Amino acid sequence: MKKGRIKVMLGNEACAEAAILAGCRFYGGYPITPATEILETLSRRLPLVDGLCMQFEDEIAALVAVVGASWGGTKAMTATSGPGFCLMQEGIGLAVAVEAPCVIVNVQRGGPCSGQSTSTAQGDLYQARYGSNGDYSLICLAPSDAQEMFDHTIKAFNLAERFRIPVIILSDEVVGHIREKVFIPETKDIKLVERKAPTCDPKDFIVFKPDENEIPLMPNFNTGYRTPVISQAKSLNGNRGNAKEADDNIRRIVRKIEDYMDEFADVQVYGDPKAETAFVTFGSVCRAARSAVDMGKEKGIALRSVEVKTVWPFPDKLVRNALAGAKRIVVAEMNLGMIQREVERVVRQPEIKIELFSKIGGIYPQPQEFLRFLEEKR
Amino acid sequence: MNPIGEKYLRKAFLPFIFCPGCGDGMIVQALARAVDELGVRDDLALTAGIGCSAWIAVYTHADVLKVLHGRAIPAAIGLKATKPSRKIVTITGDGDCLAIGGNHLLHACRRNIDMTVVMVNNQIYAMTGGQVAPSTPFTGKTQTTPYGNVEKKLDGCRVAIACGATFVSRWSTAHPKQLIKTLKKAISHKGFSYVEIISQCPVQTGRYLLGSGSPQFNLQWIKDHCVKQEDPAKWPEVEAQGNIPIGDFLQTEQPEFMEEVVKMNQRVKEAQAKGGDR
Amino acid sequence: MKGAEKIDIDRRYCKGCMLCKYVCPSDVYELGQERSDLDYLMPRVAKIENCKVCGLCELHCPDMALTVIGREKGKEKA
Numbered sequence: 260m261k262k263g264r265i266k267v268m269l270g271n272e273a274c275a276e277a278a279i280l281a282g283c284r285f286y287g288g289y290p291i292t293p294a295t296e297i298l299e300t301l302s303r304r305l306p307l308v309d310g311l312c313m314q315f316e317d318e319i320a321a322l323v324a325v326v327g328a329s330w331g332g333t334k335a336m337t338a339t340s341g342p343g344f345c346l347m348q349e350g351i352g353l354a355v356a357v358e359a360p361c362v363i364v365n366v367q368r369g370g371p372c373s374g375q376s377t378s379t380a381q382g383d384l385y386q387a388r389y390g391s392n393g394d395y396s397l398i399c400l401a402p403s404d405a406q407e408m409f410d411h412t413i414k415a416f417n418l419a420e421r422f423r424i425p426v427i428i429l430s431d432e433v434v435g436h437i438r439e440k441v442f443i444p445e446t447k448d449i450k451l452v453e454r455k456a457p458t459c460d461p462k463d464f465i466v467f468k469p470d471e472n473e474i475p476l477m478p479n480f481n482t483g484y485r486t487p488v489i490s491q492a493k494s495l496n497g498n499r500g501n502a503k504e505a506d507d508n509i510r511r512i513v514r515k516i517e518d519y520m521d522e523f524a525d526v527q528v529y530g531d532p533k534a535e536t537a538f539v540t541f542g543s544v545c546r547a548a549r550s551a552v553d554m555g556k557e558k559g560i561a562l563r564s565v566e567v568k569t570v571w572p573f574p575d576k577l578v579r580n581a582l583a584g585a586k587r588i589v590v591a592e593m594n595l596g597m598i599q600r601e602v603e604r605v606v607r608q609p610e611i612k613i614e615l616f617s618k619i620g621g622i623y624p625q626p627q628e629f630l631r632f633l634e635e636k637r
Numbered sequence: 638m639n640p641i642g643e644k645y646l647r648k649a650f651l652p653f654i655f656c657p658g659c660g661d662g663m664i665v666q667a668l669a670r671a672v673d674e675l676g677v678r679d680d681l682a683l684t685a686g687i688g689c690s691a692w693i694a695v696y697t698h699a700d701v702l703k704v705l706h707g708r709a710i711p712a713a714i715g716l717k718a719t720k721p722s723r724k725i726v727t728i729t730g731d732g733d734c735l736a737i738g739g740n741h742l743l744h745a746c747r748r749n750i751d752m753t754v755v756m757v758n759n760q761i762y763a764m765t766g767g768q769v770a771p772s773t774p775f776t777g778k779t780q781t782t783p784y785g786n787v788e789k790k791l792d793g794c795r796v797a798i799a800c801g802a803t804f805v806s807r808w809s810t811a812h813p814k815q816l817i818k819t820l821k822k823a824i825s826h827k828g829f830s831y832v833e834i835i836s837q838c839p840v841q842t843g844r845y846l847l848g849s850g851s852p853q854f855n856l857q858w859i860k861d862h863c864v865k866q867e868d869p870a871k872w873p874e875v876e877a878q879g880n881i882p883i884g885d886f887l888q889t890e891q892p893e894f895m896e897e898v899v900k901m902n903q904r905v906k907e908a909q910a911k912g913g914d915r
Numbered sequence: 916m917k918g919a920e921k922i923d924i925d926r927r928y929c930k931g932c933m934l935c936k937y938v939c940p941s942d943v944y945e946l947g948q949e950r951s952d953l954d955y956l957m958p959r960v961a962k963i964e965n966c967k968v969c970g971l972c973e974l975h976c977p978d979m980a981l982t983v984i985g986r987e988k989g990k991e992k993a
Binding site: 284330 | 679680684740898
Binding site: 638639640641642646651652653655656657658659660661662663665666813814852853856857 | 955
């Protein structure tokens, strides 16, 4: 039995605690419901570990400062919700282009625009992957409870350092604001990943030349490397690239993640793995689906719930395997059909219609509604 | 190449993409000389945004983070926060700093973060072909004000002073010796330094606003229209003549952001150790 | 006696802007016939004997392509 302690905390607080334990020492943020508790918690905790928590003038500055802090050698994070996430798309592109490890939490709320600040939703799924301009890839995790807010935050920092990318934690208001038990392992049991820095002579160092696994080494500023880091499509030595160099650069920053998905892709199955009817869920909806599966079991209905934990890059293989043998697939999400499209793309069996149990308006689905959906839409 | 260039330029990226006679290259040299005379090269970290002037930072052989349009200042704050001993110099242009980046300038001044903003003012958006900027004079004809600019121009030095910067100066590329002296003072100053440099852009400003694309004409224009006046109360007189006041306008000492952070962290840790809260 | 031994114009970087001629107080430069590697007409050092090693040309060159080498002590005026 792993040693540690159990604390009752808000999902947002769990995220903040995990960030500290992961080594985050710079947080740049802006208040926005329902993510503000992350900023507030870190404003209290970071000074105690010689870190800095800054409330910026807007979310744009917050994320760009996080990227600056990352190149300054520090693990850095920000958190926001829909409207702020829109402002951060520029900064996400920046983090991708300059290959700066960082973590961005989006505690989703009702949209579009100001939407419903205190209600839950899952409408930012595609924005998390495609919100910034141009071709790129990144990793996006979807926690479904306070424990996963904790665990996924540690994982996010590790993935950010491993792949030198922005990692998005796509939470939602239910997960951010729920208060429940969180198991916090002992610090020595928390495995952390650090970015790799060059050790060679600075004049031999080529800043964007890939090292192992297509990832270039990342020097800390002011350690003698005099690194040029620009936001344009670049050649290996950091200058603006010509067409071929830009092509190579863009393909590499996509490949460096998508060719290595086996390292981090995570899909879980709850219930009867051979059940003919399967739900597909992510984020907080996983929990309602689990209760629905349990309710179904009591009524003699075999159900399974496929829970997508790493939503981007979408884990095609794992989802296809998890849905093998299913004759009826119902995607349950709090939007008008987003992860449904990914499931359609991946399953491709014409005889199975990928059904959508959609809930918007900010009201969390009840387990009995899943069963009623199965009944009514037969 | 002159010896300062040998020492400070990122050779692999040469030649400069700047147009012939552009003031940006002169600013590369002025900054390099200032850094050299101060001996702070190893602590130097540069940030820049988008625009012709941003490349000043890239050609300088130091650690450089060139980010998005208008966001050079937040990037600099992230670098400063992670190692306060860094000497941060942010190179920005009149559009980058006063338009899209205006909000960030305002708050960085207010926080009095120990960094230097070098604002290269050519009164136009040059890189994109000569559009109007917040610094373009009233009635100026540019690519986006073909019938004349109907907006008044914004003075970055007034903004910096009003928002709490503790070192504010303006010089020009026609005054390289004074510029180098001021850059040295600005970088050494503990607090937020704002140094504006009126710089020639023969191709856009010269041709569209001033009537000639000749580098000599443009540098002479700057020399003729920059008048030393270090008392802000007397600026309106200079401006009424159609001139630009230059000089060292302000230098004061105020609590500096990172120092305050360190003090606060210390105070809070001590209070917590004693079983208190803050 | 003070004076310039040599003025080096780096043909790799000169863009022919002629600001050196413009700032020179001693009439050392004129527009030359040779083109730099970037295909601009370069300045020519016409009257080196006039050069007082003031360094203004070196300071103003937007491409840092000029080096004035003073005769005094054979050192470069930086």
